[in-house]
Amino acid sequence: MNSHYALSARAFAPAHITGFFEVHDHADPMKKGSTGCGIVLSAGIETTVTMGEGIEETVILLNGKEVEGITSRTVVEMLTDRPVRVESTTQVPVECGLGASGAGSLGTAYALNRVLSLNLTTNKLNGIAHVAEVRNSSGLGDVAAQSLGGAVIRTSPGAPGVGSCDRIPSGESDVYCVVLGKLSTGMVLGSREAVRNINDAGKEAMKRLMVRPCMENFMRCARDFSIGANLATDEITDIIEAVEAIGGMASQAMLGNTVFAVGTESTGAELKEVLSGFGQVLHYRINPGSIRMI
Template sequence: MAFEDIASAKAFAPAHITGFFEVHDHNDPLRKGSTGCGIVLNAGIETTVFCGEGIEKTEISLNGQRVEGQTIRTVAEALTDSPVKVECKAEIPIESGLGASGAGALGTAYALNSVLGLNLTANRLNQVAHLAEVKNSSGLGDVAAQSLGGIVIRKTPGAPGIGIYDRIPSGEENVWCVVLGELSTSSVLNRKEKVESINLAGETAMNKLMEKPTMENFMLCSREFSIETGLSDDKIAEVIEAVESADGIASQAMLGNTVFAMAQKPEDNEIADVLSDFGNVLQYRINTGSVKLVRKNRKVQTYLNTRS
């Protein structure tokens, strides 16, 4: 075994919770996507990309475990013909409606842009991530929101640079989550009858939100959406009611078996106490920022087989 010179770069992309949405199909995947509204969080996924002649095949890991990572793999294949190693460290639960696939796709795109010296603009990198999500049915609108930060209203569908977005002004308020189980986004998006009910409820929610675009109304519209679509089960409804009894507001993260909640009053930690009866409570804040490079392109000497 000999030491190899491996170039690496690291990027962070934030999580995103969609409160409600409407699916928009299109022959052009750049124009395919969703409208709706959601919250970008201060936690997310940190992605490190390694490149070098000694890397023989593309490998992806999540929290130290080898995964297929098809959405991330699609991003890598779109940006380079060379094999790369991608290591993702998640600060958020996976397949729980927190936009993990979009965060991983964005982090991979930005890190590859740095390590390979591609000199692509943010819009182009965001579009690569969006296309990967659409191709793999892992998401439709997370990338658009994650590329902006805050409480993002996706007014028209499509990738960044094509879709029209707005934001509800906000500070870095607390957001509490409790995960009740995993739910695959593709398992819902690939069911035609479910998409139809989602679109009807999503259009109604958007109209109500635009009448009064506030954080509180967003939460209320999201709660109604989860009920009208039938996506929320009895357990989720029970958690939402418990939060409301503590003067909080809650809804279901789309698409996930997760409840997210916010306080009517700042720093009201009673919400966390209520949620703790249903599982491990995760506390985040609204992130008004976006994707960022943590470490730019650098070379390290390492044994390649220590990353296999």
């Protein structure tokens, strides 16, 4: 291993959209999390970790700007007491329900593992990213899904290796998103009433999905969840109805002020056209893969 390689490493972690979920609290952050279902995206976050001379304190950068980056910072603190430079570049909007903090924490963990030659397994690294998310109220189940790829059903809560997951055979379907603004996961989950509504609707959605676990039923369950849990705004409901008017299916990305629709080659152009009436349309694909070193 040459010295340059030892000082810098880069990892990619995919974004993730949760369609519906149920919160499971636990004193142990490895066992705390959520059940539910969502889709892992082709786009995500690339994170480079650098260690060496001239770096005297840990710095977190997001798209070239210094940020607090509390979740990624927690990952660093869990793995080392040496100062490092963490540079993340996003291919998806942040704080919009696309699992950006989970992707950032995973990329940080994997790149640090390489830079420091820690030789930790994926379950250990995924667990560290999950704990960082839970401790900072930035996510509950994204890491579990992001560590697998595809359309992931989180059947029991907790970190990868603790909770359990299944998948809907999905292929690399097209995913279209319209982002209406930011929404803080922590703020929503800080409301007891909101969590109660989420859990009632989430339990019902999971029951319905498992009767017929396919993409079409997932989208239907996600749509009903967003409305039943009182999370969908009037604007989000208008977009969902506009998509349904052309025979498509859409829902809200959890937890975010974002609408997503899953299309096929034959429906993609029409879906995109309808969604473009509400804002810029972001186009991704369902990613059957997971985290990788670059």
